[in-house]
Amino acid sequence: MTRPALLRAESLSFRYERATPLLEGWSARFEAGEVVAVTGPSGRGKSTLLYLLGLMLRPRSGEVLLDGAPMQGRSDRERAARRASTFGFVFQDAALDATRTVLDNVLETALYRGDDRRESEPRAHALLERFGVALRAEARPGQVSGGQAQRIALCRALLGDPRILLADEPTGNLDPASTEVVLTALHEQARHGAAVIVVTHDPALVARCDRELTL
Template structure:
């Protein structure tokens, strides 16, 4: 007998303080002999929000892609819940991204051919979650983050700040165990920035590991810790 997944977490929430994500001696090069990262290690416990900061060009966004299994390290290991993910098959890598992660990219990375509503819900529907629950949760999030555009509008018809809020709605819809955000407040006004940071903190308090790349001292100061690259 099969069961239908729901928007509730499919497993008990991670124990606060358990290591959701870890990098061990990670190195990466786009060009052989020119490393972007060398022997970089860190642990990211469940229930915490970490800021990755530092000057431009230090590899912060690349590191986020490595932690999110979108790039494979040149050396070292990425672990999820203590399990090594290096060298796993592409299909398993995609499954882990879909079931464990939420992503907010610097450029929002919305599909220009799909509506705002479809962009928010596509990942959850891919996981097989019930359409009615997905739709209800999506509308709740769009309202919470004041995305005051028709859900059937295309991303090319919204502002940069609205696009970033839509991307955050998409990332939070699945209640991800790990949420990676690259400058999530970069295009937002102070009031919306406060709403977004509050939402990220609340998601961390629910047991998730949140990792935020930011140039904002104010955002970094609201995280549990800061790691400078």
């Protein structure tokens, strides 16, 4: 019997109110252990697709399935629980909370999962050290560079060792050295059994992915 894909989109359709449809009948499979690039022109719905796959938006029709289980009919509470336990997100432009410290931003996902903060702190510090932002742990997001903010956002996404990692332009603000660190982290997460889905305009990043989906 064929094992179900870790994540599957089945005939997804979506549009914002009074707007042109962004997706119509869109389907794809995402397997554990692969890094997939999602590309296409600006405004085509790439970021929206990540929100649909990550259960932050509901499609107008179609289905998102995790391990073969449909998510569309689940309550908001159930979807939030699956989102917290299964997904890691790296949002475009980092999307850090400017009122909280770097460390608190990284620990945010642990609190959503109901994990103990003190037990999560050693891994948070280890990730900040790994990505070269450990000395900024008590700083506020407004005190770090754009590249540092994106690496902090990656720490936040990786804190729970997610089975599905969604990244929206994760190397957009990074210099070549930092870009290489992030790409290595994405591939390492895939090697650990995650499905990694990356929205990007960067041809070099696309070339490093296992396959490309164009919207």
